Amino acid sequence: MNDLLILMKSELLLTVIIFILLFIKIGKGIKNEILLPVIQVLFLINFIAGFFLNADGSLFDGMFYTNSLIAFQKNILNLGVYLISLLFANWLTKNEHMPEFFMLMLSALLGMFFMISSGNLLIFFLSLELATIPVAAMVNFDLQKKTSAEAAMKMILNSAFSSGILLFGISVFYGVTGTIRFTELPSMLNNSPILIMVFVFLFTAFAFKLSIVPFHLWTADVYEGSPFAATSFLSVISKGSVAFIFMATLYKVFQPMHEVWYNMVMLLSIITMVVGNLFALRQQNIKRFLAFSSIAQVGFILVGITGNSTAGTSSVVYFILIYTFSNLAAFAVAAAISWQTGKERIDDYKGLYKTNPFLSWILALALFSLAGIPPTAGFFGKLFLITAGAAKGNYMFITIAALNMIVSLYYYLKVVRAVFMDENEQPIARISIQRSTKLGLIICGAGIVFTGLLSWIYDYIQNLF
Amino acid sequence: MNLIFLILVPLLTALAILAMKTAQQVRVVALTGSVVQIILAFILLVSFRNEQLTGNTAQMLFEQQYDWFPAWHISFHLGVDGISVAMILLTAFVVIAGVLVSWNVTRMTKEFYFLLILLSLGAYGFFISLDLFILFFFLEVAVIPKYLLIGIWGSGKKEYAANKLALMLMGGSALVLVGILGLYFTGNEDSFDLMKLAASNIPVETQRICFPLLFVGFGVFGALFPFHTWVPDGHSSAPTAGSMFLAGISMKLGGYGCLRVATFLMPEGAAEYANIIIVLSSIAILYGAFATMMQKDLKYINAYSSVSHCGFVLLGIGMLTKTAMTGAVMQMVSHGLMTALFFAVIGMIYERTHTRQVNEMGGLLRVMPFVISVLFIVGLCSLGLPGLSGFVAEMTVFMGSWQHPDMFHRVATIAACMSIVVTAVYILRAIGQVGMGPLKAGLEVLTDATWNERLAAIILIAGIIAIGLAPFWLNDLIRPATQVIMDKINIGPLP
Numbered sequence: 016m017n018d019l020l021i022l023m024k025s026e027l028l029l030t031v032i033i034f035i036l037l038f039i040k041i042g043k044g045i046k047n048e049i050l051l052p053v054i055q056v057l058f059l060i061n062f063i064a065g066f067f068l069n070a071d072g073s074l075f076d077g078m079f080y081t082n083s084l085i086a087f088q089k090n091i092l093n094l095g096v097y098l099i100s101l102l103f104a105n106w107l108t109k110n111e112h113m114p115e116f117f118m119l120m121l122s123a124l125l126g127m128f129f130m131i132s133s134g135n136l137l138i139f140f141l142s143l144e145l146a147t148i149p150v151a152a153m154v155n156f157d158l159q160k161k162t163s164a165e166a167a168m169k170m171i172l173n174s175a176f177s178s179g180i181l182l183f184g185i186s187v188f189y190g191v192t193g194t195i196r197f198t199e200l201p202s203m204l205n206n207s208p209i210l211i212m213v214f215v216f217l218f219t220a221f222a223f224k225l226s227i228v229p230f231h232l233w234t235a236d237v238y239e240g241s242p243f244a245a246t247s248f249l250s251v252i253s254k255g256s257v258a259f260i261f262m263a264t265l266y267k268v269f270q271p272m273h274e275v276w277y278n279m280v281m282l283l284s285i286i287t288m289v290v291g292n293l294f295a296l297r298q299q300n301i302k303r304f305l306a307f308s309s310i311a312q313v314g315f316i317l318v319g320i321t322g323n324s325t326a327g328t329s330s331v332v333y334f335i336l337i338y339t340f341s342n343l344a345a346f347a348v349a350a351a352i353s354w355q356t357g358k359e360r361i362d363d364y365k366g367l368y369k370t371n372p373f374l375s376w377i378l379a380l381a382l383f384s385l386a387g388i389p390p391t392a393g394f395f396g397k398l399f400l401i402t403a404g405a406a407k408g409n410y411m412f413i414t415i416a417a418l419n420m421i422v423s424l425y426y427y428l429k430v431v432r433a434v435f436m437d438e439n440e441q442p443i444a445r446i447s448i449q450r451s452t453k454l455g456l457i458i459c460g461a462g463i464v465f466t467g468l469l470s471w472i473y474d475y476i477q478n479l480f
Numbered sequence: 481m482n483l484i485f486l487i488l489v490p491l492l493t494a495l496a497i498l499a500m501k502t503a504q505q506v507r508v509v510a511l512t513g514s515v516v517q518i519i520l521a522f523i524l525l526v527s528f529r530n531e532q533l534t535g536n537t538a539q540m541l542f543e544q545q546y547d548w549f550p551a552w553h554i555s556f557h558l559g560v561d562g563i564s565v566a567m568i569l570l571t572a573f574v575v576i577a578g579v580l581v582s583w584n585v586t587r588m589t590k591e592f593y594f595l596l597i598l599l600s601l602g603a604y605g606f607f608i609s610l611d612l613f614i615l616f617f618f619l620e621v622a623v624i625p626k627y628l629l630i631g632i633w634g635s636g637k638k639e640y641a642a643n644k645l646a647l648m649l650m651g652g653s654a655l656v657l658v659g660i661l662g663l664y665f666t667g668n669e670d671s672f673d674l675m676k677l678a679a680s681n682i683p684v685e686t687q688r689i690c691f692p693l694l695f696v697g698f699g700v701f702g703a704l705f706p707f708h709t710w711v712p713d714g715h716s717s718a719p720t721a722g723s724m725f726l727a728g729i730s731m732k733l734g735g736y737g738c739l740r741v742a743t744f745l746m747p748e749g750a751a752e753y754a755n756i757i758i759v760l761s762s763i764a765i766l767y768g769a770f771a772t773m774m775q776k777d778l779k780y781i782n783a784y785s786s787v788s789h790c791g792f793v794l795l796g797i798g799m800l801t802k803t804a805m806t807g808a809v810m811q812m813v814s815h816g817l818m819t820a821l822f823f824a825v826i827g828m829i830y831e832r833t834h835t836r837q838v839n840e841m842g843g844l845l846r847v848m849p850f851v852i853s854v855l856f857i858v859g860l861c862s863l864g865l866p867g868l869s870g871f872v873a874e875m876t877v878f879m880g881s882w883q884h885p886d887m888f889h890r891v892a893t894i895a896a897c898m899s900i901v902v903t904a905v906y907i908l909r910a911i912g913q914v915g916m917g918p919l920k921a922g923l924e925v926l927t928d929a930t931w932n933e934r935l936a937a938i939i940l941i942a943g944i945i946a947i948g949l950a951p952f953w954l955n956d957l958i959r960p961a962t963q964v965i966m967d968k969i970n971i972g973p974l975p
Binding site: 326329394402410431435436 | 547551624632646665
């Protein structure tokens with residue numbers, strides 16, 4: 016019993032928060048303005064609690080396992096959720112269904128926690144579903160907007176499709192090996208064609224979730240249609256969690272087949288970076304722009320994953336931490352502008368610096384971090400991913416990755432140019448942001464600057480395993 | 481001398497600038513910071529010479545090492561040799577002059593000075609780092625300030641120029657990155673440390689791949705032909721101080737990187753590719769000179785002549801003789817001071833006449849004697865008049881080049897020498913047109929230089945003359961450092 020309490024601590028805590036929200040919703044309505052700070056504090060407590068009482072161990076006959084690395088990964092997601100509750104305060108307080116939004120978000124997060132901790136293909140599948148379906152509801156949260164419903168529809172169809180593929184892969188996997196446990200699977204694996212097919216099916220399912228090219232087609236539309244809070248959850252938390260479990264699966268389960276998957280992951284990484292970058296070049300809508308840029312970022316994460324080493328693991332975790340700060344900051348600035356003016360085109364941002372210097376600097380920091388420019392943390396994140404990938408000695412691959420950084424710099428600079436350099440007769444008026452949003456942006460900004468410069472953060476991740 | 485101050489002072493200055501309220505406060509803080517920088521640079525010079533004179537023959541002095549990302553074997557390893565000291569001195573001179581000439585920037589003053597100081601931070605960090613990772617870090621730190629400086633405060637096709645510059649420089653640094661990673665994984669132990677890598681013999685096959693990557697990557701910064709095309713656009717669109725920093729400091733990052741990283745770490749690679757470097761840099765020298773002849777815009781004139789002059793740096797490195805390499809470093813310092821001064825003067829003229837077209841000016845010597853006298857001095861330095869720094873540096877490069885007895889090197893040297901004649905043509909034509917002749921109508925009301933412009937010009941001229949009249953101190957400073965690099969290179973006996 017004690018084991019259960021400690022090992023499943025983060026999951027239990029989340030469940031408690033979900034129930035608190037549920038009771039609040041059932042009981043007399045509390046005004047959003049009062050409720051939101053309470054929720055923020057709950058999330059903060061949840062995040063801080065994530066650092067304490069972490070133990071290694073497994074439960075339910077190995078179905079669920081956890082260790083300090085997994086606890087840290089969960090805590091990155093906790094941090095992301097906390098930041099979302101801060102950053103999108105404008106939109107959240109005006110939404111009459113705010114408690115539901117958080118309940119859905121936390122349910123999805125719970126699914127992700129179980130997914131990261133899963134030690135068994137079935138529990139993995141179940142938790143993946145739990146992590147997906149509430150997100151579709153979140154995407155649909157702008158009830159009066161058609162595009163939001165359309166996005167949710169696209170997302171749910173795509174998820175159903177990928178779940179089908181995943182389930183098919185799992186059943187064949189079980190048929191071949193006779194086991195669904197992650198601990199027993201590796202010894203059964205070899206490079207036989209049927210196992211390669213199984214891997215392809217599983218990889219496809221992951222690719223859908225991570226929006227790896229050629230399974231990325233839903234991304235831009237869904238991002239564009241959904242409310243900013245849902246978009247950023249989808250692009251940061253959802254992607255981050257899948258990247259964690261994808262890496263764990265590759266490194267632990269499919270380790271005997273690493274020569275097979277190395278080539279596949281490498282090829283898709285190149286395609287993903289190139290396609291994501293090329294499409295991002297032409298985007299005018301900031302959400303679509305960030306969607307394609309996040310596709311390109313996933314390509315970079317794959318570079319680190321091909322490293323197949325502890326350095327690969329720690330650099331991916333590190334990068335996702337940085338990516339959380341940077342992408343959330345970029346989305347938050349775009350959301351604040353869109354909330355007040357309804358403008359989402361990059362051209363509308365011209366002259367933003369004159370009227371909103373604070374937002375402009377945060378946006379610039381976030382974009383520089385995404386582009387990998389020092390002294391922002393993105394530089395360290397990308398460099399370590401590339402270094403981890405380069406350990407395999409495939410320099411062609413690394414050169415392509417490095418050249419892709421330049422292409423991505425071009426379109427990130429396009430936004431910076433609009434904000435800082437272009438003249439505009441009627442720039443966006445001064446944006447009023449809530450105090451909590453400001454706090455969130457400052458946290459993100461500090462995270463972008465200091466996660467890289469303070470090397471002990473990386474050391475901390477490195478020493479987790 | 482604690483080298484960490486060279487990073488801390490610009491950093492604190494930049495942070496202090498952000499905290500200031502009025503433009504005047506910002507200027508004063510920036511000036512104070514740059515004065516401290518130049519004092520530090522002189523302290524460094526003196527203590528370095530003292531160490532040398534007392535017989536300290538270690539390659540790198542004032543070394544410091546702190547762990548930074550120990551998991552990747554990255555350490556904050558700092559240290560200087562003569563070349564770095566010369567470069568730091570150059571940076572300090574250009575920074576203070578740049579701060580002084582930008583005294584009249586009224587648009588977003590705080591941001592302007594913040595970026596200028598950030599750029600200088602990148603340069604200092606680059607020149608003192610002995611770890612390839614932090615070297616790369618500082619190299620890239622310096623890119624974005626340049627982009628913003630050109631894009632926001634520039635003129636003409638500023639956005640195009642800013643984009644071109646940022647993308648080309650990032651392209652160069654992408655090559656540098658791949659090269660560095662190549663070295664990292666082929667060393668005996670995975671290490672970014674310059675000294676460790678130098679001690680471990682890097683296999684020739686690796687050098688064959690990594691040398692061109694690193695040399696071309698840094699070469700983009702140093703205007704290696706055919707990757708020089710960002711130079712004219714970037715320089716001509718940048719604000720005055722931006723051009724000064726670009727040409728005076730930033731292009732030197734390239735030359736320094738070619739020397740310190742590419743050539744020092746990979747001597748066999750350097751020997752193998754030397755001929756290609758010589759051909760490319762000779763083309764750059766001649767092409768730059770001839771292209772300058774066609775220019776009518778003062779900034780373009782100096783930008784293209786920078787391509788030509790920076791060609792001497794790479795030529796000196798490519799010749800792989802001690803004298804030529806020393807000359808290359810001297811040329812970096814000399815060209816840095818000279819071109820910064822040139823851009824400063826162009827800025828002063830432009831501020832008054834609001835044109836940079838040579839044929840729209842004339843007889844300006846009468847209305848602004850100080851500015852035009854400075855223009856004459858810097859022009860003469862550019863064409864290599866003895867007594868000024870340009871002559872010393874270029875002469876040293878030629879002397880070193882001439883040590884090669886074979887036809888190929890002779891031809892390249894003669895071709896490079898020919899550019900001096902071309903330089904004389906375009907410089908004399910330009911400064912003659914601007915300064916001499918009848919005063920053009922409408923220019924009578926112009927005023928002469930203000931105190932800050934005078935001070936900036938005098939500081940830079942002092943540097944130019946100090947090298948021109950007494951080159952031995954710079955030579956003594958650099959020579960031991962180039963000796964170390966040359967010791968590793970084996971190109972057969974020279975007469």
